[in-house]
Structures are given as C-alpha cells and as structure tokens.
Amino acid sequence: xxxxxxxxxxxxxxxxxxxxxxxxxxxxxxxxxxxxxxxxxxxxxxxxxxxxxxxxxxxxxxxxxxxxxxxxxxxxxxxxxxxxxxxxxxxxxxxxxxxxxxxxxxxxxxxxxxxxxxxxxxxxxxxxxxxxxxxxxxxxxxxxxxxxxxxxxxxxxxxxxxxxxxxxxxxxxxxxxxxxxxxxxxxxxxxxxxxxxxxxxxxxxxxxxxxxxxxxxxxxxxxxxx
Numbered sequence: 001x002x003x004x005x006x007x008x009x010x011x012x013x014x015x016x017x018x019x020x021x022x023x024x025x026x027x028x029x030x031x032x033x034x035x036x037x038x039x040x041x042x043x044x045x046x047x048x049x050x051x052x053x054x055x056x057x058x059x060x061x062x063x064x065x066x067x068x069x070x071x072x073x074x075x076x077x078x079x080x081x082x083x084x085x086x087x088x089x090x091x092x093x094x095x096x097x098x099x100x101x102x103x104x105x106x107x108x109x110x111x112x113x114x115x116x117x118x119x120x121x122x123x124x125x126x127x128x129x130x131x132x133x134x135x136x137x138x139x140x141x142x143x144x145x146x147x148x149x150x151x152x153x154x155x156x157x158x159x160x161x162x163x164x165x166x167x168x169x170x171x172x173x174x175x176x177x178x179x180x181x182x183x184x185x186x187x188x189x190x191x192x193x194x195x196x197x198x199x200x201x202x203x204x205x206x207x208x209x210x211x212x213x214x215x216x217x218x219x220x221x222x223x224x225x226x
Contacts (some may be wrong), residue, residue: 004208005184006176008191008203009061010038010085014051017199023207027057027085029186032073037196038188045077059083059105063076067099074100083130094125103127105163109134110149119157130186133166148172151180170205174213181189 009022009029017028030045031038035121036201039169049058060079064086074078082100084093085107097104106126108118111134118128133149148167165186168176191206193199 001215003033004030004182006207006210007057007184007186008188008198009059009186010036010192010196010200011048012038012040012044013198014048014197015053016200016203017048019200019203021052021055023085023204025056025207027059027081027184028052029059029061029188030077030079031061032069033061033063042072042076045073045079049077049079057081061085064088065096067179070096070100072140074102082126085108085130085132090121090125093122097125097127103132107132107165110153110166113153116153116157128184129161130163130165132186151176154180170202170209173206173209176211177213 005026006024007029008025010031011017011020011028019172020028030040030048032042032045033039045060052058057080058077059081060073060077061083062073062085065073065084070082073082079102081103081107082096084096088096088106093104093106104126105128106122107130108115108122109132110116113146115134119131123129131154160181161183163184163186164180164182167190168185169186169190173187176182176185187206189195191198191202193202
C-alpha cells in the first residue's frame with residue numbers, strides 16, 4: 001500500500017509545521033475564516049509560509065471569499081493552492097482560478113449518495129476535489145468538525161484522484177487508505193488535542209500508522225509471492 005499524499009490543515013505554529021515536514025508531510029494548510037478556532041490572519045500565514053520555505057505545498061483555506069480577499073491572499077501569502085470550503089458555485093470556482101492564477105481545490109460535503117453529484121459538476125473547473133463530511137447540526141464550520149461519513153459512498157466514483165477528509169484520525173487512517181484508496185488525505189481535528197490545538201504526539205501517531213500499514217502490506221505481498 002503506497003502512502004497517499006498527506007495534507008495537515010489548520011496549522012498555526014511553526015513547531016507543528018516542522019513536525020509535519022519532518023515526517024514527510026506533502027502539504028500544509030492554513031485557515032483564514034474568523035469563526036474557526038484555526039483562523040490565522042494574513043500576516044501570520046505569511047510568516048508560516050516563509051518558515052515552510054518551499055519544503056511542502058502550502059494551501060490557504062477560504063470560505064466564500066470576495067475578490068479583495070482573494071487578491072490579498074494570492075499576492076501576500078502566495079500559496080500553491082487555494083481551498084474553497086464554502087458554497088462557491090461551479091462558475092465561481094472557475095472565476096477564482098482565473099482571477100488568482102492559482103490551483104483551486106473545491107471541497108464538497110457528503111452524507112448521502114446524491115451529494116456526490118457535486119463531484120462531477122466541479123471536477124471540470126477545480127484542479128482538485130476534497131470530499132468532506134457534512135457539518136453536524138449547529139456547527140458554524142464547513143470543515144474540521146471531526147465527523148466522518150460512510151466511505152462506501154465513494155465506491156462507485158470512477159477515479160481515486162481526490163482528497164479524503166472528515167473524521168480521519170491516527171486510529172482509522174490505515175483503514176481509510178485500505179478501504180478508500182484516495183490520492184490524498186486531509187487531516188485537521190484528527191491530530192488535535194482540542195479544537196485548533198495541534199498535538200505533536202498525534203501527528204507522529206498518524207505517520208507511524210501510515211508507515212506501519214505500508215510495511216504490513218509489503219510483508220504480506222512478499223509472503224504471497226514467495
């Protein structure tokens with residue numbers, strides 16, 4: 001089992017960026033959405049972007065941003081990817097990509113089979129699709145709620161070229177990779193000890209679980225070929 005592309009989102013401290021990168025994380029995410037406990041101001045994102053120093057892809061998560069915010073983020077933070085996690089229309093996603101010149105990842109929320117119709121609609125205009133669980137009742141946050149969805153809903157998607165998010169943790173990440181086989185994983189609350197507070201131990205546990213799953217698969221393959 002090959003390790004998927006791993007994105008850790010909602011990072012707020014340089015030391016946690018370093019832990020993720022030391023374990024081979026491929027992408028780090030910063031959230032700019034004031035209701036979120038993971039919210040960062042533009043100056044803070046700039047600081048962490050500089051700290052990362054090109055060691056991984058940098059994504060900024062925005063929720064229904066206006067053109068002014070898009071331009072400020074693109075010019076000052078200079079992320080590799082913009083993640084749109086609101087109710088942006090297909091036309092708006094295409095517009096954002098054209099306005100900023102950046103790769104755009106569109107998040108879609110899933111709870112039942114019909115929700116996956118959005119995948120086909122957004123795929124032609126988004127560079128990447130992130131599949132998340134629908135927010136629980138009462139939550140203001142479109143993502144990072146620590147809830148999952150029935151991964152069997154993804155069985156009939158014609159591609160594995162998507163990012164799986166929503167309730168992935170060190171305890172279930174090996175099963176997520178085995179069951180879903182996504183190109184990428186996105187974790188935020190799954191490596192936190194409290195909302196918005198990343199835990200170095202949980203980050204290490206995540207990568208330990210992924211590495212352990214890969215070793216187990218390799219050993220099993222070797223026995224079968226012997």
